[in-house]
Amino acid sequence: SQTIHQWPATLVQPVGSPLSLECTVEGTSNPNLYWYRQAAGRGLQLLFYSVGIGQISSEVPQNLSASRPQDRQFILSSKKLLLSDSGFYLCAWSVASRAEQYFGPGTRLTVT
């Protein structure tokens, strides 16, 4: 069966420090991958999605970037964190040509 992992679960970082959040999927090949930010009362904001290795689409211009170095690995990064980057980040995957998405446990990021 397919599983999706995210780490770390929680992270506290100072303003101006770099960020790297990792997401991996097991049990499937060539998944579509997504990074979301979940904010209370505002739903899920799609940040990036990827349909293949090295193929990244950005939905919202911001201080973050994403990379997909391997088929089932998706990384969310920042060179210099801002206070406004604090939030709950979710990774998700889907089968290509299907809409159902399956979510990881999330990472709670606090920028201090």
Added chain:
Amino acid sequence: AQRVTQPEKLLSVFKGAPVELKCNYSYSGSPELFWYVQYSRQRLQLLLRHISRESIKGFTADLNKGETSFHLKKPFAQEEDSAMYYCALRKSNYQLIWGAGTKLIIKP
């Protein structure tokens, strides 16, 4: 414009009472809609999809194209139904458009 609206941020009902979580959408094509649920300290998970016409955990949702709605219903609420519920709409490129979510609280 493609949009999903969940008008209630918070819905509180007593155990045993009926529950209806509202979802309205705006989409020019043939819609495909989903309900997702997030229980406390658990990951977001798919609850049901309209094309399956299924009932999961006693919940059902019927697509009403005339009213552009996909409300989630359960005749008798249980305390374990307390959670955050999201309605989502598939775009033409298979990505999802999300509603803002409704927090459901079931009072004992």
